[in-house]
Amino acid sequence: MPALNAYPLFFVVIGFVASTLLYERALKLMDANAKAALIDASARTRLFNLAAIVVFLALVLWRPLLGWTFLGCAYLCLGIRSFFRLRRLALRPHAARLLLMGNVSAVLGVALCAFIFVERGLR
Numbered sequence: 001m002p003a004l005n006a007y008p009l010f011f012v013v014i015g016f017v018a019s020t021l022l023y024e025r026a027l028k029l030m031d032a033n034a035k036a037a038l039i040d041a042s043a044r045t046r047l048f049n050l051a052a053i054v055v056f057l058a059l060v061l062w063r064p065l066l067g068w069t070f071l072g073c074a075y076l077c078l079g080i081r082s083f084f085r086l087r088r089l090a091l092r093p094h095a096a097r098l099l100l101m102g103n104v105s106a107v108l109g110v111a112l113c114a115f116i117f118v119e120r121g122l123r
Helices: 003-029 033-061 066-091 093-122
Strands: none
Touching: 003 093, 033 066, 066 093
16 A cells, blocks of 8 residues: 555554653653552443454455444544543543543544545545
């Protein structure tokens, strides 16, 4: 696949790199109890992420347009879910803001990539 056709994948990479850096900074600002609460609250989200990827892979092999549409919508829903999850944890404002920005960057990277592929599929 030429780089010109694969450029949407760079949005995913950039989103995950930004997310990782923001998460690392937020974790340095949190105490041990807040980190434990975050890890505990993230357990189900990791399962939802895994389920979204498995369903995406099955759909993209069957109907690529449907698979990419599902992936974009699933990550948008997971992003909304993570927003409410972070608000429930009542973390320190700066750490919570960094975590939220990390989630948003990852979600936007995946959703933008997915919807570019959907738009290409509709042409």
